[in-house]
Amino acid sequence: MSTHLDPITVTGIGLDEPAGLIDAHGRRRNDTRLTPYVADVTSDQLLSLLRDMIVLRRLDSEGVALQRQGQLGLWAPCQGQEAAQIGSGRALNSDDVVFPSYRETGVMLARGAQPGDYVRMWRGEEGAAYDPAVMHMAPLQIIIGAQTLHAVGYALGILHDGSDQVAVTYFGDGATSQGDVNEAMIFASSYRAPVVFICQNNHWAISEPVAVQSQHPIAGRAPGFGIPSMRVDGNDVLAVFAATRWALEQARGGSPAFLELVTYRMGPHTTADDPTRYRDPAELEYWRGKDPLARVEALLRAEGALTDEIAAGFAAEADEAAMQMRAACLSLTTRGPLAVFDGVYAEPHTGIDEERADYARYLATLAEA
């Protein structure tokens, strides 16, 4: 009997070295496609990307801590994906609109999230973490891949309005197996929708290595749909920044674009997960060597832009942000019982009115007793 039912679990990363601008030792590399897109990026800007990554890592570990302490129901850590999220998120215009999955804490940061925004949903207080209109960001999406179609529809609206905004959607390597994500590429291609697909290939979909989904580089799928794509070192914040600019340029120029950001989920899938059950510790070690923060830090230190003082400042900012997030979390209050009926419909609805009334009657009997 064949053993092919067991998908090969060797990933394609060695096959096709992703494009990058900073190597794992923090040295600049040239890339003919990417370099032009960051010619204007100063050390200060790179520092500011590093700052966001440092703050993000701190927020992320605070999220884990809050969950461990029972203050959050769940948390989906993004440790290891800071460059992918900050590098791409920071490349967007403020009125570009993001359609994220649940793991995009870093994109939220790049979009200017307020402290409470990070925790409201994970604490189970509300369905959406933030106001989508304020953040220019759709609610975090849990149904794998569903948001990619929303992005395409939104992008059709952009086209229709004649605006130069772009819809940008984030999803994982696992998500690429969903019909929706493929349909999204097809719709985007047929309508030339101004949408950028950003796949963070973090090598795992919970316990499944990326090879279960794809035994070939994921970025290789998009061209078949007529969508130009790039496979980029997702742990290289400068490369991600450059590639995102490239992709946005495509989108503003009339074509969707696709990025595969090759990165790694250093933590568990969520705080409910135990990766020791399925993951070789050596793999984690290997990826620690490619830490997205370390390499840009090394570069900036080597180039003299990052000093101990600046680093200490960033750490303090990060601690402050984490404290604010914690404080916001602890100050969240739970709505009352009848709030469960709020917002189901936008217009009056006899059914919900009757149920609310009956539930209020019931609550009154409890109060009496």
Add this chain to the structure above:
Amino acid sequence: MSTHLDPITVTGIGLDEPAGLIDAHGRRRNDTRLTPYVADVTSDQLLSLLRDMIVLRRLDSEGVALQRQGQLGLWAPCQGQEAAQIGSGRALNSDDVVFPSYRETGVMLARGAQPGDYVRMWRGEEGAAYDPAVMHMAPLQIIIGAQTLHAVGYALGILHDGSDQVAVTYFGDGATSQGDVNEAMIFASSYRAPVVFICQNNHWAISEPVAVQSQHPIAGRAPGFGIPSMRVDGNDVLAVFAATRWALEQARGGSPAFLELVTYRMGPHTTADDPTRYRDPAELEYWRGKDPLARVEALLRAEGALTDEIAAGFAAEADEAAMQMRAACLSLTTRGPLAVFDGVYAEPHTGIDEERADYARYLATLAEA
């Protein structure tokens, strides 16, 4: 405002000439990839492919006639696709298993369908046209693309059984937009399932030109999923035969394969359709010039294998097959009222028993009245 919401309707056929072995004038062409696969094909075999195509065209027009005469509820003509269906269907081993869409009359023919098999479903007598086990062919599938996943599952079973059969699935250009078809390619690739995907790109999905689904050759999508593919002239029966052998070889060798057969739906989508509402008559004329029957006839006549006498024999066989189909159609009987409950469940079911009994009671009251 952009006009991109109107997908471009120029198809990619000129972009990338599909592979072929017989040109539109009935002259042999060489193709380094395809020619080796038909080195053994004699004139007699080619004649026999032509015979099937002639019979198929006749059956197909009889189906239309039966529908017009009120004997069938619907018919999905395959005129123009004879080479695609006969060329591929005849290349299969008898125990390969086909997962068709609703338009695969020619594949049914190649699989040895009995006269009644062509009409039973379209007349509305039964859900399945034939016995799947006898035909090695799943029931005709109406839900676009659903059968492609069944083929992959079946192919996993083949792998598991260590058999050298292949699951072969047919679908249209429109179907390639469905999530299911993309998921099927992904599953097939991950498990290296012995499945052949045959897309008959007949240029239309009802009224939508193929460019609504894809503005690039459809065969270009498969390699992105890690599936080798070929884009073949679907009106060239020899090329289709060759390409199918190539694809089957891939599948028996441990890899799925994908064929795009570039062909044309010369008739309406179904007998319920009116293509004059959306199709330029010049396009039809253009494709008449590429008629799949005409070119192989021309070749066989030029090579002396086809004589008037043989042609007359084929025509007579075709008439005979059509007459048998008509006779089978007219002799079909409708099951009685209580038959609606048959076959819902494989095991006893109290719910259905009760409903059947109640309906029988009701029918008895009618009989009394």
Add this chain to the structure above:
Amino acid sequence: MAQMTMGKALGAALKQSLADDPKVLLLGEDIGKLGGVFRITDGLLDEFGAERVIDTPLAESGIVGTAVGLAMRGYRPVVEIQFDGFVYPAFDQIVSQVAKLHYRTQGTVPMPITIRIPWGGGIGAAEHHSESPEAYFVHTAGLRVIAVSNPQDAYTCLRQAIASDDPVIFFEPKRLYHAKGEVDLETPLADAAPMGLARVVREGTDATIVTYGAMVRTALEAAEAAEAEGRSLEVIDLRSLSPIDYGTVCASVRRTGRVVVAHEAAREAGVAAEVIASITEKCFTWLEAAPLRVTGHDIPYPPAKLEKFHLPDLDRILDAVDRVCDDEQLLEGVDR
């Protein structure tokens, strides 16, 4: 007032909605040049252009998911699902996104999407072309569900559905597409009865038939036949399947005390079960007999030649009316 078919009335509603509000867009398979397989959108491409009457790739999840994004951008997408049986690939986007997004965003993001579904059997169609999936959507909180039975309601309710800030699943009985009726195209939308209300389409005193869609006509025929036998049946067209207008339904039941609920869809956990459970709860002391269901059997929709044995018809409705009115037979009935 104009005489027109339901199909034309639906087309007129789409046309008026497109004309009234530039945010209205149509999406679907073959709705452009072809005008849809039922020609409901006939002429709209020419009049409003390919930016507003959009032929989509062949993928229902894609269509509905795209509509969600358009709604987030402030549009009012009107989706045509080609046939009832093809809505299931879009089920996830409808149930997990369309129905929930307004709630998920604490009411900040409305989902003014209308999903039109040519619906039901009785037209001798192939498999998957005669489904009655309404109960799935009625059971899904966050959606409104409308089912029309005549050209006037088709026209008015479709405009109301499109104008609604809530998502509406809009069922159009295929076998009535060619049925004609008077349609008032003039009355301003604001003056029309809301789509949420049921309507007593025939008054009667002995029993109430509650139904909707194509079955309204069958129920009216049954009521006429019953009248010949001296039985007076009230017929109610629910129109809105979610929410259901129990005010109208219960008022009738309290008068007649006897109820038959009819629909084409399967019986188990169908809309009739909902109606009967609610009627029983709200009108128990008025009921003189157990409310009965007349529905499609709990079987997959059968092949076309057998559909007449599946679909409730006049005789099956009258059979149930007999049973609900005949207290002796009723007692026998419950004993089996």
Add this chain to the structure above:
Amino acid sequence: MAQMTMGKALGAALKQSLADDPKVLLLGEDIGKLGGVFRITDGLLDEFGAERVIDTPLAESGIVGTAVGLAMRGYRPVVEIQFDGFVYPAFDQIVSQVAKLHYRTQGTVPMPITIRIPWGGGIGAAEHHSESPEAYFVHTAGLRVIAVSNPQDAYTCLRQAIASDDPVIFFEPKRLYHAKGEVDLETPLADAAPMGLARVVREGTDATIVTYGAMVRTALEAAEAAEAEGRSLEVIDLRSLSPIDYGTVCASVRRTGRVVVAHEAAREAGVAAEVIASITEKCFTWLEAAPLRVTGHDIPYPPAKLEKFHLPDLDRILDAVDRVCDDEQLLEGVDR
């Protein structure tokens, strides 16, 4: 007899089924090395290998569609849907293929597929992780639907479901995964009560509570609390939601005359509506009061912190019992 959690009992059932029949295969996301997010398949990959315990790509339609093909090849696929809210992408394959293929082929092609769904709320989970979609499947002819409430039934019914030649949607209440009970692993399958039967889990005389899944425990608690107040409640665990064992249900209702039906799922066109419509039809003359429903509200599942205001609990069941037993309050009730 062994004490074990429901989770372990389910794992034992899978293991036994894999051991008994080489045609049984498991398919799902993360069911291999991880043993599933709930660890139900823990250890099975090691024991039976990757050819029989198959981690799939992340696509539910793909999983179920693949299972259909495997079933056509003669296999008995057992699918794990990771959470209730992720079954919707597979809805088309379930409704149009799994449920209909046997009928479509005039009974020649069986579909012995079991689709396991970790199910329901009460565990403080994120959105889409607490759904109760059972009514969708109950309404779908061609499927059987099972919902278990204790380790023994979990073990026995899952083995029966896998052995059945019909497709079974198998609901496992997540919040009981860790609840322990006695499990008899020895009795041959042929000697066990069929999964299609309901079970009286507590006898009583004043009213009948009909429920299933995690709510059985809540109903039992309610019955105990009621007993303290001198009211005797009978509790029925339906187990099979399609078909429903009305023999057992009606026998109880004819004794008590009063009924409350409880479930977590939304109320409109839910399983309780089905049960009440059928009870009313079959037991009308025995009913002393209108049967009442205690269900989740007709809202999308709320954020975790609010779920306690959504899920029926002991008090809400007792409230309904009070109303169903108190004829005066009942009359008030119906008037509102």
